[in-house]
Amino acid sequence: MDLNELPLDPSLASERSIAIKIIGVGGAGSNAVDRLKMDNLDRLQLACINTDSQALGSSPVQEKILIGMNVTRGLGAGGDPELGREAADTDREKISVAVKDSDLIFLLAGMGGGTGSGACPIVAEIAAESGALVIAFVSMPFSFEGGRRLKQAEEALRNLRQVCDAVIALPNDVVLQEAAENETVLDSFARADNWVGRGVKSIWAILFKTGLINLDFSTLRQVFQHRGGKTLFGLGEGSGDNAVADAIASLKLCPLLHVPEFSRKADRLLVNIVGGTDLTLAKVNQIMSAVAEQFGRDANFVMGAVIDEARQGQVEICVIGTSDMGGRTVPSRRATTVKGRASFSSSQTEPAVVTENLIEEELPATGNTPSGKTQTSAVKTAQHEFGFGELESRGNFERTDRNLYDGQDLDVPTYLRKGIKISL
Amino acid sequence: MKSKHTFIAAVEIGTSKITVFIGEYSGRELAIIGRGECPSHGIIKGSIVDFKKASDATQTALLQAQNEAGEDIDCVFLAQSGGHLEGFYNEAAVNVKSADNMISQSDIKTVCDLAKAKMLPEGRSVVHNIQRPFRVDGRLVPTSPEHLMGQRLEVGYWTVHGQKQRIADFIHVIGGGNLQVREVILSSLASGHMITTAEERQNGVLAIDIGAGTTDYVLYKDGVAHTTGVVAIGGAHLTNDLSIGLRLTTDQAEKLKLRFGRAVIQSKDKADRVWLDGNFAIGDRQFPRQTIEQITSARMWELLEVVKKKLGHAFTPETCASGVVLTGGSAKLPGLTECASKIFAVNAHLGEAPSWLADNLRDPGYQTALGLLYYSLSGKAGKASASSETRGFLGTLSRLFSNG
Numbered sequence A: 001m002d003l004n005e006l007p008l009d010p011s012l013a014s015e016r017s018i019a020i021k022i023i024g025v026g027g028a029g030s031n032a033v034d035r036l037k038m039d040n041l042d043r044l045q046l047a048c049i050n051t052d053s054q055a056l057g058s059s060p061v062q063e064k065i066l067i068g069m070n071v072t073r074g075l076g077a078g079g080d081p082e083l084g085r086e087a088a089d090t091d092r093e094k095i096s097v098a099v100k101d102s103d104l105i106f107l108l109a110g111m112g113g114g115t116g117s118g119a120c121p122i123v124a125e126i127a128a129e130s131g132a133l134v135i136a137f138v139s140m141p142f143s144f145e146g147g148r149r150l151k152q153a154e155e156a157l158r159n160l161r162q163v164c165d166a167v168i169a170l171p172n173d174v175v176l177q178e179a180a181e182n183e184t185v186l187d188s189f190a191r192a193d194n195w196v197g198r199g200v201k202s203i204w205a206i207l208f209k210t211g212l213i214n215l216d217f218s219t220l221r222q223v224f225q226h227r228g229g230k231t232l233f234g235l236g237e238g239s240g241d242n243a244v245a246d247a248i249a250s251l252k253l254c255p256l257l258h259v260p261e262f263s264r265k266a267d268r269l270l271v272n273i274v275g276g277t278d279l280t281l282a283k284v285n286q287i288m289s290a291v292a293e294q295f296g297r298d299a300n301f302v303m304g305a306v307i308d309e310a311r312q313g314q315v316e317i318c319v320i321g322t323s324d325m326g327g328r329t330v331p332s333r334r335a336t337t338v339k340g341r342a343s344f345s346s347s348q349t350e351p352a353v354v355t356e357n358l359i360e361e362e363l364p365a366t367g368n369t370p371s372g373k374t375q376t377s378a379v380k381t382a383q384h385e386f387g388f389g390e391l392e393s394r395g396n397f398e399r400t401d402r403n404l405y406d407g408q409d410l411d412v413p414t415y416l417r418k419g420i421k422i423s424l
Numbered sequence B: 001m002k003s004k005h006t007f008i009a010a011v012e013i014g015t016s017k018i019t020v021f022i023g024e025y026s027g028r029e030l031a032i033i034g035r036g037e038c039p040s041h042g043i044i045k046g047s048i049v050d051f052k053k054a055s056d057a058t059q060t061a062l063l064q065a066q067n068e069a070g071e072d073i074d075c076v077f078l079a080q081s082g083g084h085l086e087g088f089y090n091e092a093a094v095n096v097k098s099a100d101n102m103i104s105q106s107d108i109k110t111v112c113d114l115a116k117a118k119m120l121p122e123g124r125s126v127v128h129n130i131q132r133p134f135r136v137d138g139r140l141v142p143t144s145p146e147h148l149m150g151q152r153l154e155v156g157y158w159t160v161h162g163q164k165q166r167i168a169d170f171i172h173v174i175g176g177g178n179l180q181v182r183e184v185i186l187s188s189l190a191s192g193h194m195i196t197t198a199e200e201r202q203n204g205v206l207a208i209d210i211g212a213g214t215t216d217y218v219l220y221k222d223g224v225a226h227t228t229g230v231v232a233i234g235g236a237h238l239t240n241d242l243s244i245g246l247r248l249t250t251d252q253a254e255k256l257k258l259r260f261g262r263a264v265i266q267s268k269d270k271a272d273r274v275w276l277d278g279n280f281a282i283g284d285r286q287f288p289r290q291t292i293e294q295i296t297s298a299r300m301w302e303l304l305e306v307v308k309k310k311l312g313h314a315f316t317p318e319t320c321a322s323g324v325v326l327t328g329g330s331a332k333l334p335g336l337t338e339c340a341s342k343i344f345a346v347n348a349h350l351g352e353a354p355s356w357l358a359d360n361l362r363d364p365g366y367q368t369a370l371g372l373l374y375y376s377l378s379g380k381a382g383k384a385s386a387s388s389e390t391r392g393f394l395g396t397l398s399r400l401f402s403n404g
Helices: A010-016 A026-039 A054-058 A081-090 A090-100 A115-129 A147-162 A171-177 A185-208 A217-223 A244-250 A280-297 A335-342 A343-351 A351-365 A371-389 B051-069 B105-116 B164-175 B189-193 B199-201 B235-245 B250-260 B289-314 B336-344 B364-378 B385-404
Strands: A018-024 A044-050 A063-066 A104-110 A131-139 A164-173 A211-213 A231-239 A268-275 A298-307 A316-324 B006-013 B018-025 B030-039 B075-080 B086-094 B124-131 B134-138 B139-141 B152-163 B181-186 B205-210 B215-221 B224-229 B273-275 B286-288 B326-327 B348-350
Touching: A010 A147, A018 A026, A018 A115, A018 A185, A026 A044, A026 A054, A026 A104, A026 A115, A026 A185, A044 A054, A044 A090, A044 A115, A054 A063, A063 B224, A063 B348, A081 A104, A081 A115, A081 A147, A090 A115, A104 A115, A104 A185, A115 A131, A115 A217, A115 B139, A115 B289, A131 A147, A131 A185, A164 A185, A164 A316, A185 A268, A185 A298, A185 A316, A211 B224, A217 A268, A217 A298, A244 A280, A244 A316, A244 B348, A268 A280, A280 A298, A280 A316, A280 B124, A298 B189, A298 B385, A343 B364, B006 B051, B006 B164, B006 B336, B006 B364, B018 B051, B030 B051, B030 B364, B051 B164, B075 B164, B075 B364, B086 B105, B105 B152, B124 B181, B124 B224, B134 B189, B152 B164, B152 B224, B164 B181, B164 B205, B181 B189, B189 B205, B189 B215, B189 B224, B189 B326, B189 B364, B205 B289, B205 B336, B215 B289, B224 B289, B235 B250, B235 B289, B250 B273, B250 B289, B273 B289, B286 B289, B289 B336, B326 B336, B336 B348
Parallel strands: A018 A044, A018 A104, A044 A063, A104 A131, A131 A164, A268 A298, B006 B075, B075 B181, B205 B326, B326 B348
Antiparallel strands: A211 A298, A231 A316, A268 A316, B006 B018, B018 B030, B086 B152, B124 B152, B134 B139, B134 B152, B205 B215, B215 B224, B273 B286
């Protein structure tokens, strides 16, 4: 029998494997996608979504989607997230066509502006509804851009966390810290995009490169099964004789991981190691123990090691962690998708509404239990929200001087700072 | 009034309560003749935040003590704590002047003055200069080096200093009642002296007084206080952690802490739940015992770890042969000694008041104020002598209290 006559010929099967799409939303997002375009990663589809027709016109990306023609007349959202949101809302059809048939969607956007902050959460939601795994890489504005933009950015980030499987926020200030004195603005932005690019490439490598220890799409999905929590993301690389040690050191120095200790602990951790054919199991072991040290041994580890012949003598470590903290209120993907559609408009302006609806829905299910029990379950949910939203809580010591020691405010409960999870 | 009898008040203005003891000093011995106590208001983490409330509470306690004693107070010895207190070590050396190498009084004075001469930052004032033993040509001299032979005389001081304003606040609270503060004494020194024996201090011992708002510690080496310090964490933090973690009011959290708080996690059973009030009233809730223990133990471990870090190289298990002694209101937390012995890797025990002390004065919460009286006797804080005297005065004291 001729092989070509089989219904599942090899080429077709690999075509059907996993569709990954990278979508840039807004000006910053589109720029990032443009830069990625130069890197030539195979089997990646790229798309841009913007409200500014002029900016879209100059993009080299094939698939361009102009949204909110009726709202902004193609002139951009002018830094107003409300306008960006409206624009995306009116063009839901267009967006759902763009996200259709993708298994994994990366959203790239800059927070703080109009289109990025406003439209991105909606794009994410439509993408999630279509069944794709949605990972957003977003850049937070520079401090010098002012408090208003930061506020808009944080608001947008909160909205995004509710609908995305993972949100990785890159503070632009970190880029500024890294920049040399005489580095041009262009270089700095290119570097910010470089972080995003490396992250995307690393996940792409997990899925498409030959694995020494292989990771597949469903594992990736497993890691992101809880939404709403914070996502850790770090990269480190090394080359030469001490490639492994260098990579571990560089991971520790990764500016994206410079967060307080409590948020550095993860519940589920995906570690991917990319190396040349000289990558040995001993090296993998060395890396894994260092990573476990850093991010907590209790975490559920998912590990992958990928061989890339082009990277002989190099090692790159990519760490993606998710935490249950704060994510419990939106328990599973299914629940959000269903609920998200129903209470769509409210979820955008006030994420808390979604959560409350969920609680109310859960309660009647346990309707015939004693009232005392119902009460505790309500308290329980409230508690998890609380623990997440007020990490800086000082309680009775709110109005007193900070009790600083070793860079920590000792008035904040120890269990919060150390990331000890308590059950109620 | 006869000049021979002075009435000394020892006042500790703590975060949870204000304690006053009045001692009658006859020139030979001292007897406690009055006690006053009042819950504190307006004090957080050992510092006064509301002057009016703190002042009112202090006056209440003073008045109560005076009524009990039936005498007026002549002077006040005040305990000082608070997160603003800091310490540093400074030493000096002189070459002995006289030709025959005999150390004279003036050599001692010169070297002491030199060692204490370190400038303080703006707005700070010295609370204590604690002298470490003299060294003559590198040899340790536990007493006065006068008339000893040697080339070189060295001495070091552990200087404790605090924010002028904060210290002044405390003095003003007392001064408001037309009373004179004779001396301000570090809380850690006062309580440390009550719960350690001279022998322990000689061998090396770390005394930790965990109060409501602050934790005061003192490390003794070679019989004298070597290093002291304050961490502005205490029992109130345990309560606060619980109230944040379990979403309770401060009062409810306090109750839970007292009933179920532990310094080491004991409960293994996640399903083991305890009642908030246990009185079957409406609104009574259940909490996992493990959660309460997790929160309180995390805080206690951290607190003791901070103490250890602050001590730095001064503390090693080898030089602290008598281990760790714990006292203060929060030392009643179960499991604390186990926690401390693990962290410091030495033997730890709860401070026991001297055996001749009456039962109603043995509470760990009283040791600071009682220690103040001791210091009032020795005349000058920082000196660790007069041990024979102690037995005399406290002997009288216990007799008085067990009778009345």
